[in-house]
Amino acid sequence: MSHDGVGPRAVMRSAAFLTAGALAVPLLAGCGSEDPAGKPLAGPDIAQAARADIADGGTLRWAVDAVPETLNTFQADADAGTTRVAQAVLPAMFRLDRNGRPERDPDYLESAKVVDTEPKQVVLYKLNQQAVWSDGREIGAADFAAQWRALSGKDTAYWTARNAGYERIEKIERGANDLEVKVTFGRPYADWQSLFSPLYPKDVMGSPDTFNDGARRKLKVTAGPFTVKKVDGRGDEVTLTRNPRWWGNPAKLSEIVLRAVPRDQRTAALAAGAIDLAEIDPEAAGRITLAARGRSTPTPLQGAGGRKSTGEATGAAADEKAGPEKKGRPEQQERGASAKIERQRQALQGFEVRKSLEPAYTQLALNGADGPLADERVRRAVARALDRGALAKAVLKPLGLPTVPVGSHLALSGQAAYADNSDALGGQDTAQAQALLADAGWVPGGPVKEKKGKDGENAAGPEGEKPEKTDKADKTDKAGKTEDSGSKNRDDKGHREAGREQHSGEEDSTHLAQDGKQYANQLHQGGVPGAYAPKGTAAPAGAVAGPLAKDGKPLTLRFVLPSGPGSQTLQTVAERITRMLEKVGIRTEISKVADESYFKDHIASGQYDLALYSWPASAFPATDARPIFAKPVPAADGSLNVEQNYTRVGTDQVNQLFDQAAGTLDQDENHSLIRKADSRIWAAAGSIPLYQRPQLTAARKTLVNAGAFGFQTPVYEDMGYLRKGAKPAAGASSGR
Template sequence: MDASTTARGLGRAAVAAIALALTVTGCSSGGSGSTGDVAKTVAPVQDADDINAQPLDKIKDGGELRVALPQWITQWNPYQVDGRYGDAVDIMGYVEAKIFRTDAKGVFHPVPEYLASAELTSTSPQVVTYKINPKAKWSDGKPISYQDFKAVWQSTNGKAQGYNIADSSGYDQISGVERGADDQEVKVTFSTPYADWQNLFNPLVPASMLATADVFNTGSVEKVAVFGGPMKIGSIDKSAQTVTLVRNPDWWGTPAKLDKITYRAMDYPAMTQAYLNNEIDEAPASTSTAYNQLKDAKGTRISTGTPWDEVHISFGGNGALADQTVRQAIGRAIDRDALIKVVNQGMPIQFKKLDNHLYMLNQAGYRNNSGDWAAYSPDVAKQLLDKAGWKEGAAGAPRTKDGQSLELHFVVSDGSTQQQSDMVSAVQNMLQQVGIKMDIDKVSSKEYFAKYVDQGKFDLASWRNTDSFPLSQGVTNFRAPEGDNVFGNYSKLSTPEIDSLLKKAAATLDKAEADKLYNEADAKIWELGHTIEIYQRPSILAVRKDLANEGASSLANSDITKIGWLK
């Protein structure tokens, strides 16, 4: 339940931030180097879950948890296009049927309160059989059944008219959802293999929420009519910008420890002061300014997590950058270690260099595929530019070719922090050393994506991609565009080989073989000069010391029933 996470749950979200900023609202970093001597003692590792894990017998029954919301939630249907905002998806996982949870390695496990079992029962065709816990029911008294699975599929597969869906991935590969031996057995048949089937139907919502296009689109605006989780919504107060969750009295599993969770919408800069004023119980500490204000607050621990959250520099595919050799030259001209030092100033956690586009460092299957493509060498960069026909100019002047100067534009948001600005300036200097003139074009944070990134109007640009998990969620960011649809591949750079490897990996049911294919694709993405990965962005959270089983997000999902206050 990391308040610094911008978007989570149903897919990959692009976040216009290069390094430490939580949004593009321009909160100051406090300047570079103000606390450069902070000990960096935490590194992303597998099984890292910094949540103050405690057994239930050490936790009080009752109490309230107060959490900040970065923005007001209007749409509560997680399958509707406006309902994929991360905090809304998380909360719906507490009040509806969260049928799978991931552990610290990102491995999915069925939640026993909902599923007695969920198994791949056939591979040709792919069939998944779910056996629902017979105790599982909705707040209107109806048992959770195959009808709910069927309603999610029918409303979200992209074939139903008028349903404004968030994402059809996986659902569009299902050929049928049928009743098994009884209403609590579900047989889902796929027309083509889909490896990440455990990500589907999660959270499961009642069929009544999806019954018609109108109900699907508007029936869950600022209200949730039917519940099926350990918590339920107690109130939604738009004027006070608060949402409260309370225990669901009809919950059949182990009761939640907390009586109440109160969410209050506020801007990120306000969260630090709200925490210090004892108005909320956790606050992001992911800028040096926030960290320095929060680290010594009374009764506070700093929790760090390693979520699926990466920082990269993307290359455009037009002009001089249409030449792969030029893109490869830039990859050799950029010193990623130096850039990490710039943005890592004053932080308690060591930012770790990322050498994979698809896997995080703490994710099973991670492999360094960067090879020589991102190995810093100005001399090699110059040789590649020579090879591409860009002749060296006079001292300090850019290279030229056919009478044109080698001049590129790095598009940045005007909401960037000082550390982000310092990082871009460092890139500018590095490129200058090899004969590339780089202009820094500051644009409105409100237009950064809509007018520039989404349209591919950049030579270089940087943003965070979050929650590209499970792996098939990231395929769209590197696949070939189809007509005007670029999916998430804003550079529009692709090859048939990368396309083929990614599609094959996403359809491979054997995990080891899928990992092999994804990593082969990643090596080709590095060679293509599509994106320079820089580092995995950690989450850093100030949390009350006596709050148990809660902290900064990593790859594991929170179990809301176990979060509470120590006795």
């Protein structure tokens, strides 16, 4: 999970699981002949090339966010870097194809299938007879059994972060020969293909000590095209080198160096020749694209206002950081800065931007634990106020990527379980949003105790009464929210003005600004005292609602956002959402917090009303998505166990559908159950999927079979640099 830069793997609430205004769940696709999964919106963009056109040798320097704390993917502090190392050096029985669906990896498996279902489910794996660990030992049943025992959850001495699926295994035994592994399940498990990927050697999984500590900073025994040569925490690098015992196609590269480079420093690192491949933000992508055209004029791809990236700013301002004795005359400084920018531009001409969509989506999370959003009518009103298509367009159109909003919480377009189930909640509808709010008791013109004005006196409420004075300890807003340290809560006037800012590249900025003026005029005029609309009364079509109140408290939601490098896209999306919510009478207070505290201190702890963050899509949603959407339950100590359901919204029915899907071996039935669960997640309105995250990768032009992978698992042995005179395959730049 991540804010806009990813993250993890990561019931019966009565028949009337929705209150007043319940939404009927539509008939689900999948019953007819047409496959609702469709195709991926964007394929991999990796400059595909035949192995014969790739030079032998070379080093790929690949930027990562940080050197992984552990090389054991089953530990709690494993991250994307951990996964990247595991993909290159360890067996995986199944990998993902370009559609995000699991496929057998023939380097490890000749076959794998369910051979019995009665009385127990039995899966028979037939291993590639050449598959061996780097110490020469054959991969076999002993390794499968050791991983099962470590991850089964029966021995708490193993510090495991997840054991889904492994706890259902009853026994593992050798088959007819050493190349066969027979796995018997105590309970049926639909997602059995998710297991043993990656597979660690029994040397790691065989005891709690080796599991907990043995694979954190080194992996002595591996079985992939590469091995781990060195993990240099102080130097912020992990070096992978060719595995001499690899039986598949030999790796083209001699080494892969995973180098920790902060995202806001990657443009400069690319230009300096320190890295060859890096995920980048839209601003950096714009600079590289322009450099390839021999230009330096900003474009919308560079972000709002065409701001300089950190790399450009570093070069341009280098003289400004020098002491007075090192500074020349202004014209000399300008010439020096311009020369540095030109050198950087020329260096960036050796790179190109490869783009796809990540197997992850950005959502608006609504905290349903308490406050106004504990009422599902208010949550649904927030959802109906959003134009998800406009939000997707704002983020993806400037990048030349498909602008289709995400229609599922549990899969993405092209994946087997995908179907657009958003009709279970409904699309943007201002009148319906206002009717839901009125039904929940939030009405315009109610008496509200205003915050203190600039002169220190309390402002009079709409009805002219003079609110009580509050002391310093009472400086929480009337919705019960407190200002976060390191964040800014704007007053209403400042917030409205900020919300009406126009941004470059936003096609609807003009009419949004006009809406803002209309809203400001309405606020200035005020409402008729005592003029309350009856419950369920919708505002006139097209009207911009005034602020709403209930029991003397305004409807104000705290919108928490990260403030670090790379968060500009989220902030732009949040500003658009704020304007959409204003149109139905919902006000927001944006709190920008440090990246390092965003999840731990705000999302995970529930200190927010609205937030933007991302979830990865899984090929096995019945297993991987369940903890994200499962109904929170009280723990023994009185706290609430939310697992990864940070919205605190869930139903018994959703839990039951996940359980049923995980236990059926019929794929069609499994997909139908997943889609039903998704429809009910939509109806509960705890989270609103917005858009599939853009995946922008800067790659050296001569580097092939690497870039923006989309759903597809990278093929590490095929990465490399083109031979002199060779070119990528025709149409390879798009990967489609």
